[in-house]
Amino acid sequence: MVPIKSTLLHNCHVDLASVRSHNDRTVLSLVRSGALSRADIAAGAGLTPQAVSKIVARLMSAGLLEETGAVRGGGRGKPRTALRLRGEGAFAYGAYVDRDELRVVRLDLTGSPVSSAVVPLAPMFTPADVLDALEPVVEPGEDVLGLGIGIAGPLDFRGGAVSPNGLPGWSSVPLRALAEERLGLPVVVDKDTNAAVLAEAWARPLRDAALVFVGTGLGVGLLLDGEVHRGARSGAGELGHTVIQLDGPLCVCGRRGCVEAVHAAAASGVDAARVVAAAVANLVQLLDLDQIVLSGRRVLESPELYLRAMPDVDVTVTAFGPDLVPVGAGLLVLGELF
Numbered sequence: 188m189v190p191i192k193s194t195l196l197h198n199c200h201v202d203l204a205s206v207r208s209h210n211d212r213t214v215l216s217l218v219r220s221g222a223l224s225r226a227d228i229a230a231g232a233g234l235t236p237q238a239v240s241k242i243v244a245r246l247m248s249a250g251l252l253e254e255t256g257a258v259r260g261g262g263r264g265k266p267r268t269a270l271r272l273r274g275e276g277a278f279a280y281g282a283y284v285d286r287d288e289l290r291v292v293r294l295d296l297t298g299s300p301v302s303s304a305v306v307p308l309a310p311m312f313t314p315a316d317v318l319d320a321l322e323p324v325v326e327p328g329e330d331v332l333g334l335g336i337g338i339a340g341p342l343d344f345r346g347g348a349v350s351p352n353g354l355p356g357w358s359s360v361p362l363r364a365l366a367e368e369r370l371g372l373p374v375v376v377d378k379d380t381n382a383a384v385l386a387e388a389w390a391r392p393l394r395d396a397a398l399v400f401v402g403t404g405l406g407v408g409l410l411l412d413g414e415v416h417r418g419a420r421s422g423a424g425e426l427g428h429t430v431i432q433l434d435g436p437l438c439v440c441g442r443r444g445c446v447e448a449v450h451a452a453a454a455s456g457v458d459a460a461r462v463v464a465a466a467v468a469n470l471v472q473l474l475d476l477d478q479i480v481l482s483g484r485r486v487l488e489s490p491e492l493y494l495r496a497m498p499d500v501d502v503t504v505t506a507f508g509p510d511l512v513p514v515g516a517g518l519l520v521l522g523e524l525f
């Protein structure tokens with residue numbers, strides 16, 4: 188994974204700060220998919236056994252790896268000691284600033300949620316309201332790597348300023364800096380759809396895929412060649428504002444016939460699903476995607492309707508439910524280690 192912010196780990200536990208080399212991350216990534224012996228790690232990473240011993244010792248002393256029971260390697264020879272991630276070795280928080288609520292999860296090192304919270308947000312909530320909602324549920328500690336926040340775009344991924352659609356008064360809000368100052372821990376901000384596709388890619392192998400998020404708006408998180416694709420201005424994935432019907436209904440963006448506007452104006456649930464399906468078919472044609480994951484409130488309300496309408500590619504509905512975005516936001520932070 189491409190490092191998001193090289194300083195992300197600086198404020199954390201002193202031992203974690205040393206876990207930054209490419210080889211360290213390679214070893215952690217290999218072990219993430221299942222317990223492995225040192226010999227298996229050496230073979231998988233293309234490293235010498237001596238190098239692996241040193242890396243493993245360092246990661247164990249940082250509390251990120253632990254030895255588990257013996258495993259038999261290939262059926263011959265004596266059983267070898269296997270290594271696995273130490274779940275409680277590090278934690279990350281992930282948050283989703285939705286239209287009417289804040290969802291926060293605490294992930295352990297394996298990416299599994301260990302706690303979660305939902306805080307209602309009043310209509311027309313302000314940045315200060317979000318910070319007030321975050322503070323009681325995010326507990327900084329030396330084993331906490333940071334907080335990832337997923338929110339609607341547009342936003343500046345590198346600079347951490349957000350101007351989310353549908354939130355009047357939110358214009359170039361430096362959400363990352365504000366949250367870092369209030370909470371006292373490193374913060375990463377990304378589009379909700381990017382966080383969502385990251386969560387899906389963490390859970391299973393995905394390479395060229397789109398996470399289609401159908402809620403109040405309609406957005407896409409793109410995974411191209413295994414990496415989240417954000418585009419030149421962090422603006423990739425605005426499938427909802429591509430035009431699907433010339434002279435169609437007026438959209439909030441000022442144009443006519445956007446997918447989002449046509450979807451909202453659909454006469455029935457079946458028609459609405461067909462609109463999304465047509466847009467997804469265009470996307471598949473354009474990018475040669477082989478996997479589509481559906482998510483968002485509208486899909487979760489009637490998944491069969493949307494599944495039936497989709498084009499002939501591998502289409503699934505997210506298994507994360509409403510915690511998809513907060514989990515992905517936490518993985519933005521945790522992913523720095525892998």
Ligand SMILES: [Zn+2]
Pocket residue numbers: 427428429438439440441442445447448
């Ligand atoms: Zn539009």
